[in-house]
Amino acid sequence: MLAFTRSVGLVGINAFQVDVEVDLTRGLPTFTIVGLPDNAVKESRERVQAAIGNTGFSLPSKKLTINLAPAGRKKEGAAFDLPIAVGLLAASGFIPIERAARYAYLAELALDGTLRPVKGVLPMAAGLQVQGIDGFIVPSSNAGEAAIASPVPVFPADNLEQVSLFLQGLGNLKEAEETDLVQNMELNVADFSEVKGQQQAKRALEIAAAGGHNVLMIGPPGSGKTMLAARLPGILPPMSREEAVETTKVHSVAGLLPEGQALVTNRPFRAPHHTVSTPGLAGGGSNPRPGEVSLAHNGVLFLDEFPEFKRGALEVMRQPMESGMVIISRSSASVELPARFMLVAAMNPCPCGYLTHPAKSCNCTASQVQRYLGKISGPLLDRIDIHLEVLPVPRNELSEPRLSGETSNVIRERVTAAREIQRKRFQSVVGVHCNAHMTSTLTRSHCALDSSGRKLLDTAAARFGLSARGYYRTLRVARTVADLESSSSVNSSHIAEAVQYRALEKDYWV
Ligand SMILES: Nc1ncnc2c1ncn2[C@@H]1O[C@H](COP(=O)(O)OP(=O)(O)OP(=O)(O)O)[C@@H](O)[C@H]1O
Ligand SMILES: [Mg+2]
Structure with missing residues (x-):
């Protein structure tokens, strides 16, 4: 039979x-x-x-x-x-x-x-x-x-x-109903209002969250880099259903869906330790398991103590950071997994950490500093849209009660509004959910500049030695700055803000 x-x-x-x-x-x-x-x-x-x-x-x-x-x-x-x-x-x-x-x-x-x-x-x-x-x-x-x-x-x-x-035909099975996409925002994360001062850093993280841009924070120990990054999940915009399904696919394959939960509804925030292996980060194994880059799909990949990661592990991120996909090669076939994440990296400016500290002195030699910074390769740095210097808040400001800023909810509302504009903009484009995902063609058509904007960007590109990639990435950040203001066009003030986030590279990586 x-x-x-x-x-x-x-x-x-x-x-x-x-x-x-x-x-x-x-x-x-x-x-x-x-x-x-x-x-x-x-x-x-x-x-x-x-x-x-x-x-x-x-x-x-x-x-x-x-x-x-x-x-x-x-x-x-x-x-x-x-x-x-x-x-x-x-x-x-x-x-x-x-x-x-x-x-x-x-x-x-x-x-x-x-x-x-x-x-x-x-x-x-x-x-x-x-x-x-x-x-x-x-x-x-x-x-x-x-x-x-x-x-x-x-x-x-x-x-x-x-x-x-x-x-x-002797018994019945009840058909399952599709669960609604519940936004379980019962996020147990700390609030941005606890961070005193740091207005510039908060602004930069708001832009990054709004447009899905990569961020690198550089600053001395205790300046609040980890503290700022840990608060990011509270200001990320909600996922669309399409994004939630994409992310859930990866989590489902990895066996990480919590019991009884059908969909991952909060954007992932993955923070692997710097000892993570290359397959742990990129994915791999004979039965390919998604790595951190894929688990962070549509969310944040936070790499704290950035230069401490193995060079090989960092370099494998170059391809997904560009294409939103990671390819895992096996003997039998190669497997493609989605990996479109927002990279948030944090590092000290030198081995001792105090190079840029306003009060403490740094005891590293110039070559030690260069070797340390050199762990972050040029191509990787070029893929990071926002470079941010985080300096310690003066001690007297820390105890100043009036200085506690906006709550995460207030920031999140602005972020969500800006993301909604992007959702409408890219409605008909498959796989593009936010400004950071724009291809260069999309960037050209959605970030048309007037002559003063173009002049400003050209001057900055020449001064900071921006690559073509850096040029487009800056334009995309400017688009997000404009979206946060609900401005349909990108003008020179938006460009000016976007450009300043690329200025650090020249100060540190000479
Ligand atoms: N702006 C601030 N407002 C309130 N608390 C702060 C601020 N900056 C730093 N702190 C306090 O300092 C602690 C250390 O900050 P954090 O761990 O974020 O430093 P870091 O920049 O990551 O340092 P490292 O380079 O050593 O990792 C925080 O947990 C917080 O208690
Ligand atoms: Mg830290």
């Missing part, structure tokens, strides 16, 4: 349909799985047999062959347990073969037949093919995620018994 069911496999975050063929013939009782299964798939043999037995069915002692097609693609993980079990029940005559074939299935099976949640359900649901499929059967705790992206109705189930009763 031959039966067949459907399932989905993943390469990175891209899904492909898997047809599970189950053949039952007379012969020595064996149980074979073919079609490039990894170890977890091979072990499903034991789980499936136990689960079927404990659900009350007894499989005939025959030769069982399971083929996962297409045979040329690697199948990973335990999610094929359920489609294999259903295929076996159909081939053994317990459930109608035609009905079993009309659904797609994903779930790991516990030995007692309970359906266990699996990773990557959202991208798998998004990749389902509609043709010939009436529904998608998944474990209950994955149902929310599946319903967001599935083109066919999603039926959550708790155990193999429910699934078999449903397929036999």
Whole structure:
């Protein structure tokens, strides 16, 4: 007897349909799985047999062959347990073969037949093919995620018994409803009002958050760099549904979605330690796992103590910072993962840290300083739109109660308004959500300058030695400055502000 069911496999975050063929013939009782299964798939043999037995069915002692097609693609993980079990029940005559074939299935099976949640359900649901499929059967705790992206109705189930009763037409499975995109802004982050003074730094971070620009903060120890960065999540604009789905795909594949949460609704804020490995940052492994650059997709990647990161790890960020994608090469194929993040980096100006301190003296030699700064390569620096010097706030100002500034909520409102303008601007452009994502063509068309603006930018570009990339990045920052003022055109005052954020490079990196 031959039966067949459907399932989905993943390469990175891209899904492909898997047809599970189950053949039952007379012969020595064996149980074979073919079609490039990894170890977890091979072990499903034991789980499936136990689960079927404990659900009350007894499989005939025959030769069982399971083929996962297409045979040329690697199948990973335990999610094929359920489609294999259903295929076996159909081939053994317990459930109608035609009905079993009309659904797609994903779930790991516990030995007692309970359906266990699996990773990557959202991208798998998004990749389902509609043709010939009436529904998608998944474990209950994955149902929310599946319903967001599935083109066919999603039926959550708790155990193999429910699934078999449903397929036999003896029981019902309730269709999952799509959860609303809840903005759970219960963010437990500290507030910007706690930062005294630092008006320029706050302004720069507001611009960065509004347009998604990269920022580098340089300053002596204790000047408040980490403190400022830690408050960024509180002023980031909400994610659009499209962005939330993109980000959730990555988190789902990495198995980082909290139990019961279908969508990542807050922008990610990833702050890996400087000892992070290159694969940890960029992603990798034989079964490619998203790295920090991908987990920060549509959010912030905060690299504190920037020069302490391994040079190799920093350099791999060059490509995603430009293209918004990271390519992980494996022996079999290369996998592309989204990695469009806003880089926020913080560093001291020299090894001792006090080079720019107003009161303390620095005891580093000029060559030590150069070597330290040299850890940040030119190409990397060129990809950072906003360079910001953070100097300590004078002690008397720290205790001044009147100096506590705006709250994060107030800043966030302005940021959100500016991002809304950008959302409308890029409505018809796929994959571009904010000014920082503009291509050079888009930059030219949305940042047209008058003659005084152009002159100012040209002069600054010559003076600071801006590359073509730096030139366009400055224009994009100016666009965001204009958006924060709801100005439709970019004028010379916007350019003037944007340009000053590139002035530091020349002071430090000579
Ligand atoms: N502007 C400020 N307002 C209020 N508190 C401040 C301010 N600047 C610094 N502080 C206090 O100083 C502490 C140290 O700041 P922070 O850790 O951000 O320094 P840093 O610039 O990251 O230093 P390092 O280079 O050593 O990492 C903060 O936790 C905060 O308590
Ligand atoms: Mg710090």
